[in-house]
Amino acid sequence: QKEVEQNSGPLSVPEGAIASLNCTYSDRGSQSFFWYRQYSGKSPELIMFIYSNGDKEDGRFTAQLNKASQYVSLLIRDSQPSDSATYLCAVKRDGNNRLAFGKGNQVVVIP
Amino acid sequence: DTGVSQDPRHKITKRGQNVTFRCDPISEHNRLYWYRQTLGQGPEFLTYFQNEAQLEKSRLLSDRFSAERPKGSFSTLEIQRTEQGDSAMYLCASSLPLGSGGFNEAFFGQGTRLTVV
Numbered sequence: 001q002k003e004v005e006q007n008s009g010p011l012s013v014p015e016g017a018i019a020s021l022n023c024t025y026s027d028r029g030s031q032s033f034f035w036y037r038q039y040s041g042k043s044p045e046l047i048m049f050i051y052s053n054g055d056k057e058d059g060r061f062t063a064q065l066n067k068a069s070q071y072v073s074l075l076i077r078d079s080q081p082s083d084s085a086t087y088l089c090a091v092k093r094d095g096n097n098r099l100a101f102g103k104g105n106q107v108v109v110i111p
Numbered sequence: 112d113t114g115v116s117q118d119p120r121h122k123i124t125k126r127g128q129n130v131t132f133r134c135d136p137i138s139e140h141n142r143l144y145w146y147r148q149t150l151g152q153g154p155e156f157l158t159y160f161q162n163e164a165q166l167e168k169s170r171l172l173s174d175r176f177s178a179e180r181p182k183g184s185f186s187t188l189e190i191q192r193t194e195q196g197d198s199a200m201y202l203c204a205s206s207l208p209l210g211s212g213g214f215n216e217a218f219f220g221q222g223t224r225l226t227v228v
Contacts, residue, residue, distance in 0.1 A: 004153070006153075034216060036219075042221065043200075043202055043219040043221050043222045044154065044202070044219050045219070046216050046218065049216055088153050088154075090153070097142070097144070097159040097161075097166065097167050098144065098156035098159060098167065098169075099144075099146075099154070099156065099217060100156070101153030101154050101155070102153050103151065103152050103153045104151075104152075104153050
């Protein structure tokens with residue numbers, strides 16, 4: 001079992017719609033959760049982080065964390081063509097120095 | 112300070128050659144990380160420095176790989192006797208010290224893309 005799973009394939013959404021991305025993790029000791037956006041050929045860019053169960057909103061982005069079910073999700077509202085990228089889920093265990101990443105989900109926003 | 116800086120951005124080398132990459136972290140960040148990313152995969156952790164001390168190394172970091180951060184500022188990652196399987200993007204990231212008042216999220220540099228031919 002991989003430490004962080006992002007299983008869904010490329011996601012195509014029309015401009016203005018909501019894009020929904022899911023991520024599950026295996027280590028119950030994970031305490032910090034991050035969503036990075038990565039444009040093709042570029043480095044990952046942090047867009048959201050969440051530490052507590054529930055929802056966290058930042059602009060058009062909402063991160064949702066459910067530690068009991070070991071999943072974290074990202075919603076992108078009012079999707080824009082500039083949101084077309086790969087979204088990487090990453091988790092970190094307290095006291096651990098590394099981020100464990102999923103393989104990412106590609107999002108394509110269709111004008 | 113414009114962020115984490117990596118040099119070179121691209122490197123093409125012949126199999127068997129040695130290569131060295133450099134990373135300059137954000138100036139107030141004492142924590143520095145190296146990751147490797149291959150096509151279609153997320154970054155994989157290689158190693159971690161706190162100041163000049165290398166505190167963690169992944170099993171991915173074979174004997175051919177060595178990383179240093181001699182003065183606790185910039186870091187280098189050297190790969191000896193490169194193999195085609197080493198072709199990847201090598202990413203450096205840095206973060207604030209714990210307890211600094213900020214969140215300890217990692218900020219990534221633009222990466223060095225290595226191609227071994």
